[in-house]
Amino acid sequence: MPHATRTPPASFRLNTGAEIPSVGLGTWQAKPGEVAAAVTHALKAGYRHIDGALIYQNEEEVGQGIRASGVPRSDIFLTSKLWNTYHDKVEQCLDESLASLGVDYLDLYLIHWPVRLVPNESSKLLPVNPDGSRAVDRHWPMSKTWAAMEALLATGKVKAIGVSNWSIPYLEELEKTWTVVPAVNQVELHPFNPQHELKAWCDKRGILMEAYCPLGSTNSPLLSDPELNAIADKHSVSPATVLISYQPQRGCVVLPKSVSPARIDANLELITLDEEDMETLDGMAAKGKQQRVNTPLFGWDLGFDDWYPEQIKHKLANGGYRKTW
Numbered sequence: 068m069p070h071a072t073r074t075p076p077a078s079f080r081l082n083t084g085a086e087i088p089s090v091g092l093g094t095w096q097a098k099p100g101e102v103a104a105a106v107t108h109a110l111k112a113g114y115r116h117i118d119g120a121l122i123y124q125n126e127e128e129v130g131q132g133i134r135a136s137g138v139p140r141s142d143i144f145l146t147s148k149l150w151n152t153y154h155d156k157v158e159q160c161l162d163e164s165l166a167s168l169g170v171d172y173l174d175l176y177l178i179h180w181p182v183r184l185v186p187n188e189s190s191k192l193l194p195v196n197p198d199g200s201r202a203v204d205r206h207w208p209m210s211k212t213w214a215a216m217e218a219l220l221a222t223g224k225v226k227a228i229g230v231s232n233w234s235i236p237y238l239e240e241l242e243k244t245w246t247v248v249p250a251v252n253q254v255e256l257h258p259f260n261p262q263h264e265l266k267a268w269c270d271k272r273g274i275l276m277e278a279y280c281p282l283g284s285t286n287s288p289l290l291s292d293p294e295l296n297a298i299a300d301k302h303s304v305s306p307a308t309v310l311i312s313y314q315p316q317r318g319c320v321v322l323p324k325s326v327s328p329a330r331i332d333a334n335l336e337l338i339t340l341d342e343e344d345m346e347t348l349d350g351m352a353a354k355g356k357q358q359r360v361n362t363p364l365f366g367w368d369l370g371f372d373d374w375y376p377e378q379i380k381h382k383l384a385n386g387g388y389r390k391t392w
Contacts, residue, residue: 075315075337081250082273083227085174087144089315090335091116093279093324095123105326106132110143112332118253118277118322119168120148120179121160122192126167133168140170148179148231149216152186152194154207157215161224176225177253178216180363181237183207209237210244217247229253231277235268242272253277256319257310258351259289259358270318277320282310284360294351298344305333312337313348 078086092109094102094117102125106117110133119129126147133143147168153160161176183204187194194202216228229251230238238252252269256262256278266276283289290306299306307323311334314321323334340348352358 074339075312079275079315079318079320081175081227081275082248083250085227087175087251087275087320088114088116089320090114090311090337091118091144091146091277091320091322092331093322094119094125094129095279095324097123097125097324097326099125099128101326102128103132103135105331107135108328109331110136110138112328113335114331115142116144116146116320118146118279119164120177121150121153121164121167122148122179126164127169130167130169133170144174145170146175146177147173148177149212150192151180151182151184152192154178154183154204154212157212158219158222158224161219165224172223173225175227175229175251176216176219177229177231177251178209178212178233180232181209181230181234183212209241213241213245217245220247227251229274235265238268238274248272249274251275251277251320253279253320253322255280255359255361256314257281257283257289258292258295258313258348259283259287259356260360261349261352263349266317266319275320276318277322278314279322280360281314281321281323282307283358287358287360288356289358292351292356294347298340298347301344302338302340304338308333308336308338309340309344309348312340313345316340316345317349 076089078088081087092106092114097105106129117129119126147164149157149160165171184194185202185204187202189195196202219225220228227250228247229249231253233252252274254262254265254276256276257280269276289295295306295309299309311321311323315337325331325334
């Protein structure tokens with residue numbers, strides 16, 4: 068895919084007209100007691116974009132970190148997400164996040180997954196059926212959830228709405244009924260999972276892509292990939308810097324997560340990759356390196372076309388997936 072060589076942008080413009088910083092601090096899987104300090108340090112270091120979610124169960128600490136930083140709320144782009152057990156209680160979920168964060172509004176609110184879970188006595192957030200399977204409501208129309216999201220805009224509690232983990236089939240179905248086009252689709256993006264087709268679909272409709280897990284994961288072979296390391300050596304930077312810079316340069320917001328002050332600082336520094344670098348990174352997955360890090364066991368129907376039910380079941384049977392929820 069051709070790319071013009073240019074400096075990665077500091078921000079992007081949403082289809083609402085608002086500006087969103089191109090690098091944000093991710094807060095998923097940050098341990099209790101670490102999140103507030105990480106958020107405070109990030110904001111003092113120059114970050115102005117914090118990405119969170121109700122299911123991360125750390126929004127109180129995120130709010131503490133924001134207040135401790137001394138950075139005005141109006142200078143921060145703040146995101147949270149509607150959790151799966153709240154598809155029938157959209158505003159309630161939003162209000163819980165606002166209360167935990169200690170803020171009056173969000174800059175962006177996303178549907179976390181195109182899946183409704185039915186809370187029961189087993190759990191409010193991660194319910195299971197008596198047989199141990201996830202309590203999924205397979206008949207819930209996502210159009211109903213999106214209509215409730217659209218209604219939030221009139222309340223002033225959110226400035227923009229979007230989705231997360233939505234594949235093309237789900238987006239095509241939602242497109243039939245939406246009156247507000249999602250501002251964002253936040254998904255797993257890195258050179259082993261670039262999702263070029265999904266990005267092209269969203270680009271055509273003015274939906275900005277956001278990249279979570281931009282470095283793969285702790286056990287991912289991505290950071291040790293020879294092609295990636297060759298690019299890093301060429302620019303005298305770390306492989307992580309290449310991976311983080313790749314996303315804004317291809318037109319995506321990037322959301323690296325760290326609680327280490329040194330890494331938080333480093334993740335904010337972008338470099339300019341040349342066309343050859345971008346072509347190499349774009350082409351890694353097609354060389355047989357395709358790999359997804361985050362595959363929650365909600366069922367086999369999320370519609371990502373780089374995995375098929377047979378492949379997923381085979382990997383599960385052979386220990387190839389870890390359970391993330």
